[in-house]
Amino acid sequence: MTTEQPWRVPLADVAVDAELAEAALETVRSGWWSMGPRVEEFERAFADFCGARHAVAVASGTAALHLALLAAGCGPGDEVIVPSLNFVAAANVIVHTGGEPVFCDIVGPDELNLDPEDVESVVTPRTKAVVPLHYGGFPCAMDALGELAARHGLAVVEDAAHAPGATWRGRACGTLGLAGCFSFFANKNLPVGEGGMVVTGDDEVAARLRLLRSHGMTTVTWDRHRGHASSYDVVSAGFNYRLDEMRAAVGLVQLRRLPQENASRGRIAARYREALDGVNGLSLPFGRLGEERTSAHHLAVVLLPEGTERERVRSTLAERRIQTSVHYPPIHGFTRYRSAAARPLPITDAVASRLLTLPLFGGMSDDQVELVIEALLGAL
Numbered sequence: 001m002t003t004e005q006p007w008r009v010p011l012a013d014v015a016v017d018a019e020l021a022e023a024a025l026e027t028v029r030s031g032w033w034s035m036g037p038r039v040e041e042f043e044r045a046f047a048d049f050c051g052a053r054h055a056v057a058v059a060s061g062t063a064a065l066h067l068a069l070l071a072a073g074c075g076p077g078d079e080v081i082v083p084s085l086n087f088v089a090a091a092n093v094i095v096h097t098g099g100e101p102v103f104c105d106i107v108g109p110d111e112l113n114l115d116p117e118d119v120e121s122v123v124t125p126r127t128k129a130v131v132p133l134h135y136g137g138f139p140c141a142m143d144a145l146g147e148l149a150a151r152h153g154l155a156v157v158e159d160a161a162h163a164p165g166a167t168w169r170g171r172a173c174g175t176l177g178l179a180g181c182f183s184f185f186a187n188k189n190l191p192v193g194e195g196g197m198v199v200t201g202d203d204e205v206a207a208r209l210r211l212l213r214s215h216g217m218t219t220v221t222w223d224r225h226r227g228h229a230s231s232y233d234v235v236s237a238g239f240n241y242r243l244d245e246m247r248a249a250v251g252l253v254q255l256r257r258l259p260q261e262n263a264s265r266g267r268i269a270a271r272y273r274e275a276l277d278g279v280n281g282l283s284l285p286f287g288r289l290g291e292e293r294t295s296a297h298h299l300a301v302v303l304l305p306e307g308t309e310r311e312r313v314r315s316t317l318a319e320r321r322i323q324t325s326v327h328y329p330p331i332h333g334f335t336r337y338r339s340a341a342a343r344p345l346p347i348t349d350a351v352a353s354r355l356l357t358l359p360l361f362g363g364m365s366d367d368q369v370e371l372v373i374e375a376l377l378g379a380l
């Protein structure tokens with residue numbers, strides 16, 4: 001039973017095989033479905049993979065960001081700095097903590113990550129935290145950001161949704177600040193369906209994350225099932241942001257496959273760069289990654305030549321059943337966040353209208369890659 005595939009080359013795809021199906025089925029058959037031993041194992045394995053002291057599994061990447069901000073002490077009246085060229089999740093959860101997102105610009109068309117100079121210019125006494133995004137899996141250069149965060153006493157909460165396995169100076173993205181947030185949504189590098197993880201090196205932050213994940217209760221059902229506890233207290237108004245056992249079982253398999261998945265993505269991204277960068281006015285961001293950064297290659301993004309009608313290019317590709325996307329319409333342009341758009345974000349505005357995301361997933365065939373290249377060049 002498979003869903004009919006409308007695209008010859010979808011933007012993202014999951015590889016399904018017997019080992020994955022068996023992991024899910026075995027968990028269903030075990031009869032223990034809510035957060036338990038597989039979640040614990042997934043957390044340990046993910047912490048080891050990142051070289052983090054703690055990993056706390058949650059229901060989604062959005063839940064990860066929400067809990068990480070709360071655990072970092074964000075609350076009403078606080079300002080939290082975030083790039084506008086981003087998925088909307090971080091901005092939304094900043095609002096849910098009672099805080100206010102402050103949008104900042106990116107470095108430039110080749111470096112789509114947060115610009116530390118722009119961040120510096122918006123810090124006020126109310127600024128509590130900064131949430132850098134490792135755009136497309138390309139690590140932010142953390143020197144300047146880390147230095148300014150330390151100088152102003154800001155918490156760094158990494159949005160590492162694109163960046164499992166990416167490294168900066170040999171250290172995993174997600175472990176470069178107070179806490180790092182990952183997403184296991186179906187189109188990410190480690191797909192589980194819905195799910196997320198927060199990693200941290202801070203014992204107190206980890207304890208707060210665990211508490212808030214499950215209603216602020218001092219014990220969880222799994223403890224009571226094992227006879228480790230018979231009752232509980234509630235010490236904080238928490239949430240139900242737990243991950244379940246089926247997803248953790250699938251996540252364990254996907255985590256073992258992640259290095260290979262990222263390597264395949266890297267090979268495809270290199271082929272795109274070789275065939276497209278500098279051709280017909282196209283350019284590919286992050287051309288100067290240097291020695292100190294390795295990417296997780298979550299997104300294959302090209303910058304269209306100035307003045308290109310993006311929707312025409314996209315529909316030309318769609319006619320050939322090639323799916324594309326745009327990462328992202330800047331958040332400061334959305335109705336909900338327009339009032340916060342008082343600051344100009346000239347680089348974001350100039351770059352955003354030229355961005356186009358091409359299909360990229362580990363299981364892409366050479367034929368699919370070449371088809372995308374040929375169709376894109378033909379559409380310009």
Ligand SMILES: *Cc1c(COP(=O)(O)O)cnc(C)c1O
Nearest residue numbers: 060061062087089161183184185
């Ligand atoms: C996917 C994503 C999220 C949200 O993750 P979910 O698991 O879908 O809640 C947050 N930030 C970025 C940058 C993402 O790409």
